[in-house]
Structure formats: structure tokens, C-alpha cells
Amino acid sequence: MELTTLLFYFFSLLTIGSAIFMVFSKNIVHAAFALMFTLLGVAALYVLLFADFIAATQILVYVGGILILILFGVMLTTKGFTDNLKTLTTNLRPVSVVMTLVAAGMIYVLLTTTWPVAEIAEPEGTITGLGTLLLKEYILPFQVTGVLLLVAIIGALLMATKVKHQQ
Amino acid sequence: MLSDFGSILLFMIAGVLFVAIALFVSKLVRPHRPNADKLSTYECGEEPIGDARIQFNNRFYIIGLMFLIFEVEILLLFPWAMVFQDLGWYAFSAMFVFVFLIFIGFIYELGKGHLKWDLPSPAVPEYVEGVGVVERDIRTEDDEFESDGGLTFK
Numbered sequence: 001m002e003l004t005t006l007l008f009y010f011f012s013l014l015t016i017g018s019a020i021f022m023v024f025s026k027n028i029v030h031a032a033f034a035l036m037f038t039l040l041g042v043a044a045l046y047v048l049l050f051a052d053f054i055a056a057t058q059i060l061v062y063v064g065g066i067l068i069l070i071l072f073g074v075m076l077t078t079k080g081f082t083d084n085l086k087t088l089t090t091n092l093r094p095v096s097v098v099m100t101l102v103a104a105g106m107i108y109v110l111l112t113t114t115w116p117v118a119e120i121a122e123p124e125g126t127i128t129g130l131g132t133l134l135l136k137e138y139i140l141p142f143q144v145t146g147v148l149l150l151v152a153i154i155g156a157l158l159m160a161t162k163v164k165h166q167q
Numbered sequence: 168m169l170s171d172f173g174s175i176l177l178f179m180i181a182g183v184l185f186v187a188i189a190l191f192v193s194k195l196v197r198p199h200r201p202n203a204d205k206l207s208t209y210e211c212g213e214e215p216i217g218d219a220r221i222q223f224n225n226r227f228y229i230i231g232l233m234f235l236i237f238e239v240e241i242l243l244l245f246p247w248a249m250v251f252q253d254l255g256w257y258a259f260s261a262m263f264v265f266v267f268l269i270f271i272g273f274i275y276e277l278g279k280g281h282l283k284w285d286l287p288s289p290a291v292p293e294y295v296e297g298v299g300v301v302e303r304d305i306r307t308e309d310d311e312f313e314s315d316g317g318l319t320f321k
Binding site: 056131 | 245
């Protein structure tokens with residue numbers, strides 16, 4: 001087996017395994033750390049798909065940012081909450097019906113799609129092409145991203161502010 | 168390109184091996200004689216009081232949120248920096264508009280006083296006979312928050 005294929009299976013196993021561990025873990029801190037391995041595995045899969053910028057974004061934003069926020073969320077909640085996390089299954093019957101349908105649909109799509117397989121040349125990094133596209137063809141979405149980030153700043157600050165009610 | 172990431176993979180493998188070998192070798196050579204004092208949290212004699220899990224100030228969360236937003240901004244600077252020389256003033260003005268939009272958000276944050284570090288209310292753990300360790304809020308009633316971020320709705 002080729003090395004990249006071996007690496008693909010290793011990182012897929014890491015991603016899926018830690019995702020399963022995260023879902024079934026009773027300890028919320030352990031779940032957060034399992035999520036870290038899941039996100040890192042996804043970043044490695046991006047690398048194997050030659051998407052270097054997306055991989056770097058995945059590590060910087062998801063592992064370095066969002067995971068930290070989740071851990072902050074754990075630490076900000078009242079203490080003792082982390083000790084006995086109660087997870088339980090509710091609505092078992094409707095959930096199993098919906099999940100069976102979704103799984104059947106996905107398996108159907110997986111089996112009926114013709115997957116084009118072709119040898120492609122290894123691209124020399126994607127960032128330069130991405131920059132040209134971002135600044136020429138997609139300049140408006142790029143600037144709208146700026147507006148979105150501005151709205152995100154203001155919204156986050158508004159939600160985090162203590163609102164004093166009149167007495 | 169994949170070979171560039173190959174060196175990163177080598178670094179990862181080397182990092183894991185380095186720790187694993189160091190721990191294994193030290194397990195081989197060290198004597199194993201534990202006692203209660205050695206196994207306490209602070210072996211130097213400091214008695215731990217209370218729970219390690221305290222409720223953190225939610226100001227850290229705001230800082231974390233802001234970090235995330237400005238990190239996305241920095242990430243989008245990388246593709247721009249790669250093509251900046253080719254596109255010249257066009258790229259410069261495009262990025263200027265983009266950064267300016269987020270700069271407005273930064274000014275808003277600054278103006279609302281979210282970057283001001285208010286004095287937190289310290290919770291001092293105290294030992295009460297028969298009850299155990301309690302955390303007492305030493306902040307008095309008069310010490311209202313000086314700043315509520317400027318957003319007092321009246």
C-alpha cells in the first residue's frame with residue numbers, strides 16, 4: 001500500500017474514532033479533547049486533498065480558536081457541572097426512523113454515484129491562486145466577509161454585555 | 168507540496184517518539200517508592216484548599232471571541248500577501264476597505280470599554296468549622312461594576 005493511502009486510513013480512523021469517543025464520553029473535558037483530535041484529523045485529510053490553506057485555516061481557527069472557546073465555555077459554567085454529566089437518549093423511536101432513512105439515502109447516493117477517478121498533477125500550493133480569485137473574481141464576497149466579521153464583533157459584544165434593567 | 172507536509176509529519180512523529188522514549192527510559196531507571204507526601208498535589212508542602220475547578224471570569228470569553236474574529240482577518244491576509252506584488256494598488260485598496268470594516272468593530276469594542284479590565288470580585292476560600300471550605304464574596308454592595316460596557320438601558 002502506498003504511504004499516502006496508509007496515512008489517509010490512519011487519519012480517517014483518528015477522526016472517526018475520536019468523534020465516537022467525543023459523543024459517548026460522559027466527561028465534558030474529555031469530550032473537548034477528543035474534539036481536538038477530530039479537528040486535527042480533518043486538517044490532515046485536507047492536507048491529503050492538497051488543500052493546504054484550508055488545512056492551515058482548520059488548525060488555526062478550529063483547533064486554536066473554537067476549541068479554546070468551547071473549553072472556556074466549560075470553565076465558565078458553574079463548577080461541579082463537569083463531574084456528573086447526564087447524557088440520555090430521548091425520542092428513540094422517531095430518531096431511529098429518521099436516522100434509518102438518512103443512512104439509507106446516504107448509502108444509496110454512495111453506491112449509485114459514479115466517482116470520477118483520474119491522476120492529477122500535484123498542485124504547487126493553492127494560496128497564490130486563492131489570493132488572485134479572492135481579489136479579482138470574488139472581491140464582493142470578500143468584502144461582504146469583512147461586513148460579516150464586523151457584525152460578528154458587534155453581536156458578540158452585545159450578547160456578552162450585562163444589560164441593566166431599570167428598577 | 169505534499170512533501171512539504173511530509174516534513175511536518177516527520178516533526179509530529181519525532182515529537183511523539185521523543186516524549187514516549189523519555190518517559191519509558193525514565194520509568195526504567197527511576198526508583199519506585201511512593202508515599203502520601205510525594206503524591207500530594209504540591210509536594211513542597213502547600214496544602215491545596217478547595218476545588219481546582221473554579222468559575223472563570225467571563226471577560227476571558229469576550230477576549231477569546233475577539234481573538235477568533237481577528238484571527239480570521241489575519242488568515243485572509245495570507246492569500247492577499249501572496250498576490251500583493253502582482254496586483255499593486257488595487258490589492259492594497261481592496262484590503263484597506265476590508266481591514267477598515269473590521270477596524271470599525273475594533274473602535275466599537277474600544278469605545279464600549281470591553282478592553283478595559285475591570286477589577287473582578289475576588290472570591291476568597293475560607294474554612295468554616297463544621298461546614299468545610301466556603302467561598303465568600305468580599306465585594307461589598309457599594310462596589311458596583313464601574314463599567315457595564317457603556318450599555319446601560321434606561
